[in-house]
């Protein structure tokens with residue numbers, strides 16, 4: 482039999498949304514099969530159907546190993562041989578690493594959970610993965626990247642025949658991606674099929690054998706990656722050609738508007754780092770995951786205690802005891818982990834957008850729902866947020882569209898300085914371009930932008946200057962005219978060039 486998994490004629494309707502419209506997918510054993518499409522195309526929905534989280538509309542069929550496949554929850558899916566690494570991690574932060582790895586399939590001895598065996602087995606899995614954490618750590622103590630790798634370990638360890646990876650590299654870079662790809666190659670050799678969802682083009686061409694594309698819930702086509710190039714793939718996804726992936730708008734660079742000098746975090750994750758940004762300027766912060774970039778901006782923002790350093794906004798010293806102190810001065814932070822700090826998933830788009838910019842949504846001193854709706858509508862259009870209305874619950878939006886809401890809510894507050902931590906994580910090519918254009922129009926208005934990104938091409942495409950961090954310190958700075966991939970990579974790994 483040619484296919485390990487075959488989906489025919491699958492549809493899924495949510496209130497007001499046809500998420501999937503008679504789609505198909507055929508997966509061969511031992512292949513890495515990319516599933517691609519814009520934000521809201523229906524990728525995660527199809528995968529959740531496979532895991533028994535959603536029920537497909539009546540009609541169509543799913544075959545696993547040539548036999549009808551019907552599961553009604555993730556446990557049944559895993560028992561049948563289908564495992565998934567979710568796009569939106571849902572860690573229970575007080576759980577330890579080993580408990581998380583074995584949740585729902587605890588090792589037992591005389592009917593009791595055998596903690597010791599679970600800890601030992603976890604230790605081995607963690608080591609094999611090249612991860613430096615203890616099985617006894619709680620998930621709270623881990624970075625987003627480490628949590629993601631724990632999910633990967635979990636899927637590998639259940640002995641699945643098909644592993645779904647929904648944006649597994651969204652929060653990890655370089656070294657960890659290489660480790661993941663190593664695991665993927667090993668799994669392939671064992672005949673395991675991988676369904677791989679990612680918005681990072683380079684990964685699709687380096688690890689995937691075939692690719693299936695959906696657009697707006699419909700099947701567009703399937704082909705071998707070796708017969709396709711990036712431009713063709715983008716065209717299949719967005720339905721038109723995109724020539725300038727990184728549009729760079731010209732802005733007048735003015736005086737320094739924001740400085741953070743000699744920042745030292747109490748936990749020493751950041752040691753004596755100074756950065757500054759001018760009006761009209763886009764400053765990039767590059768570096769590997771774990772270099773201390775998020776730690777730096779969280780420290781500046783009052784989310785962690787500083788042992789030293791000063792923050793100066795428009796020439797004025799600001800004492801930052803909590804984020805409120807710096808938000809008041811017109812500085813915004815778009816955070817990396819939208820689940821923890823970015824969004825209220827149970828709230829509507831209106832609710833979320835109103836949180837930061839409430840002062841802009843008052844009518845005679847009272848919160849105006851009408852104004853909130855109008856503001857939401859503006860950004861739904863500007864960022865092409867895919868949703869039936871602004872009353873939609875944010876948790877029901879696709880991953881990329883949730884990220885767009887995070888960006889919208891901060892843009893609405895019209896900060897003078899906007900710090901963005903991996904703003905385009907999980908966002909499709911077309912929408913990324915919309916975000917770059919918005920950032921471009923901000924700096925044209927004389928605002929300043931600081932952008933952390935792990936994607937060097939993105940930093941090189943949109944920034945005027947890139948500061949690179951490595952192991953908690955600034956390892957160098959590069960001006961736009963001197964940008965080169967090698968240079969930035971060398972600084973990120975702190976190699977002298």
Ligand SMILES: Nc1ncnc2c1ncn2[C@@H]1O[C@H](COP(=O)(O)OP(=O)(O)OP(=O)(O)O)[C@@H](O)[C@H]1O
Pocket residue numbers: 495496498499500518519520521522523524525526527568867868877878879880881882907909
């Ligand atoms: N539980 C839900 N209730 C209502 N609508 C939903 C729900 N889950 C998904 N949708 C809608 O279905 C469509 C497809 O969403 P899905 O999450 O599958 O997109 P995706 O291709 O994974 O996008 P992304 O690249 O942004 O992750 C979207 O319009 C989304 O808003």
Ligand SMILES: [Mg+2]
Pocket residue numbers: 524525526568647879880881
């Ligand atoms: Mg998704």
